[in-house]
Amino acid sequence: MQRPSDELLIAYLDGELDAETSKEVATAIARDPALAREAQMLGETAAALRVMFDEVLQESVPERLLAAARGEVGDSELDDKVVRFPEARKPSAAPAAQSWRRWASLPIAASVACLIVGGGVGYLLATQSSGGLVPQPTEQTAAASLNWLDNVAGYHKMLVNAGPNDTALVDIPADPQSSGGHKLALPQDFHLPDLKPWGLAYQGGRVLFIEGRPATQLFYTTDNKALGPVTVVVATTTLPDKAPTPEQRGDINMLWWRHHGHEYAVVGTANLGYLWNIHNDLAWQLDAI
Amino acid sequence: MPQRNKADQDALSSRQAGSSDPAVSGFRPVSARFSDQLVAVLPRLRRFARGLTGSVVEADDLVQAACERALTREHQFQEGTRFDSWMFRIVQTIWIDQIRARDVRKEEPETEAERIGTDEPMRRVEARLALAEVRLALKDLPPEQRAALMLVTVDGLSYKEAAAVAEVPVGTIMSRLARARVALQVKLGGGRGSKDDAEAKR
Secondary structure, three states: OOOOOHHHHHHHOOOOHHHHHHHHHHHHHHHHHHHHHHHHHHHHHHHHHHHHHHHHOOOOOOOOHHHOOOOOOOOHHHHHHHHOOOOOOOOOOOHHHHHHOOOOOOOHHHHHHHHHHHHHHHHHHHHHHHOOOOOOOOOOHOHHHHHHHHHHHHHHHHHHHHHHOOOOOOOOOHHHHHHHOOOOOOOOOOOOOOOOOOOOOEEEEEEEEEEEEEEEEEEOOOOOOOOEEEEEEEEEEEOOOEEEEEEEEEOOEEEEEEOOOEEEEEEOOOHHHHHHHHHHHHHHHHHOO | HHHHHHHHHHHHHHHHHHOOOOOHOEEEEEEHHHHHHHHHHHHHHHOOOOOOOHHHHHHHHHHHHHHHHHHHHHHHHHOOOOOHHHHHHHHHHHHHHHHHHHHHOOOOOOOOOOOOOOOOHHHHHHHHOHHHHHHHHHHHHHHHHHHHHHHHOOOOOOHHHHHHHHOOHHHHHHHHHHHHHHHHHHHHHHHHHHHHHHHHHH
């Protein structure tokens, strides 16, 4: 292939080409140092854009927008109650998961990632302590018994930022030979949920404590940018059944519910519609309806 | 609460009659799920709008207008399709309408010295990457290219998804993106000459 067009080069960088064309562009880049330099610069510019705008995701959403989204806006009559855009909190500059992955190999993205991984949990904690990004917490969410959702969301955030190929955060890998004999804290006769129909591949899990008892957070990754990685939490509980309830921590969405002595959550950066459908599948598989 | 129920009924009737006037009750009955989805996507809508307008206040006004429009058109959203894409499309449509109206009135868009955001660690990153220059360069791009850039490069949508939002063919998104990215690079000093710069304006 001669020098690829700008469209092809950028589509290559964006991961939008078929395998054959992608290989051709990669070969052209490998053979042409000037082209390689250009590709790198294009990537760095894109990474800079993402860093710049991802900061917006970490700002508090103005009350007027939350009210508008809930259909509570009485336009003029609420004008006086508008809460103006607050000073941005100190964020950790975490790029969106989908776009981060695409650029994971670029040096600039790598340097940004260092900031992200270090700050992921801190950000989530800060988000909670200062009112959160989106919904005001309900009475239930304010309950101390739901602190585990913060923990789960924080870990999910780190998993997202680490990227799909980084299994360092998975304590117990899916491959039994790599698990070092460690086992997940799953109920007896528990079958790992099969989320392959969603394009989600099981990567392993980690053990955490919910209500003082061991629980498990299972990690699934996917190439589907619209969906992103998903984690599933399985715990035991003495609390009464609870219908699926949406929660949000920063850009992490969650649906959690209790059924017959078990507590479950599905966690991801995907929108609640997606998570709701996955929840339906999980609930059916886990007999957790 | 009979009063609220009456108000909801009035608002619902008003909506069904095609009116988007919320003044009837100051409360639009909206399904909890729809509202949850809308709240969940707000941060991304704000980011998208910020990229389009280059202004914090204008961006939030745009998102508020998009929310209000979405609520009056909840029935038009098709379950099983992507809610975020639907909302992006509404935001972009309102924004394009605003630009056209501005062109007719020959108004200049608000210019603001607002930063996209503030914080010390970010300033360090910004210094390294010359983010300020990126921001300025972005504002010089034609609106369609800016939208494509925000959807694909910043929000991570695929070309196909971005094409659906912009309601143009995938090839158009591809070419808008290429022009935008090359133009940014040129403006940031890594360019390839005036020919590309001129093309980027197209």
